[in-house]
Amino acid sequence: MIKKSKHSPQATHQNQKMKDMAKEESAVEQPEDLGADAIEQPVDPEQAPSPHDGCYENIALLEARLEEANNKFLRLFSEFDNFRKRTSKERIELTKTATSDIITAMLPVLDDLERAAQLSVVDNGSEATKEGIVLILNKLKSILRQKGVEEITALGEPFDTDFHEAVTHVPAEDEGSKGKVIDELQKGYLLNGKVIRFSRVVVAG
Secondary structure (H helix, E strand, O other): OOOOOOOOHHHHHHHHHHHHHHHHHHHOOOOOOOOOOOOOOOOOOOOOOOOOHHHHHHHHHHHHHHHHHHHHHHHHHHHHHHHHHHHHHHHHHHHHHOOHHHHHHHHHHHHHHHHHHHHHHHOOOOHHHHHHHHHHHHHHHHHHHHOOEEEOOOOOOEOOOOOEEEEEEEOOOOHHHOOEEEEEEEOOEEEOOEEEEOEEEEEEO
C-alpha cells in the first residue's frame, strides 16, 4: 500500500520558490562596515612630512659652516698677503739704505779727490798725476752711481730746503737770481732718491 505525501504539490512548489528567493537575497553583496578609522582621509601635500626634511637641514648647516670657514680663510689670506708685502718692502728699503753709513763716510774722500783734480789743473802738475787723479775720481764716482748715489743739482737752482742747506744769504744782483743758489760750498748727494748729505750753498736774497 502506497503512502500519500502530507504536502500537496502546490505547497511544495511555494516552499521551493521561497527558498530560491532567500538564496538570491543572500547572494546580494552587502557593504562591509569598515569603520571610521578604515576610511582613507585625503592628505595635504604641503603638510605631509617629507623623508628629506632632515637632509635639507643638514645641508643648510654644512653650507653655513663652509661659508664661515671660507670667510676666515679669506681674512687670513688677506692679512698674510699684507704682511708679506709690508716685510718685502721693508727688506728692500733696508737693503737700499744698509750701506748709507759707509757711503756717507766715503763722501769726504770724494771731495778730496775732486779738489785734488782741480788743483792739479791749476798748478800745472804733471800730466801723469792729473790723469791718475781724474781716473781714480771717475772710477769712484762710477762705483757710487752703481750703488744708487747721485749728486744734488744746486748751482742756479731755486733754493729748496728738501735738498739744500743755506750757509749764508747775500744780496741778489738782479731779480732773476733772487731766491736762487749762487754758490755751492759742499756738494750734496742722494742715495736711492733719499738725501744722505744736503748741499751747503749760498743763496741770493
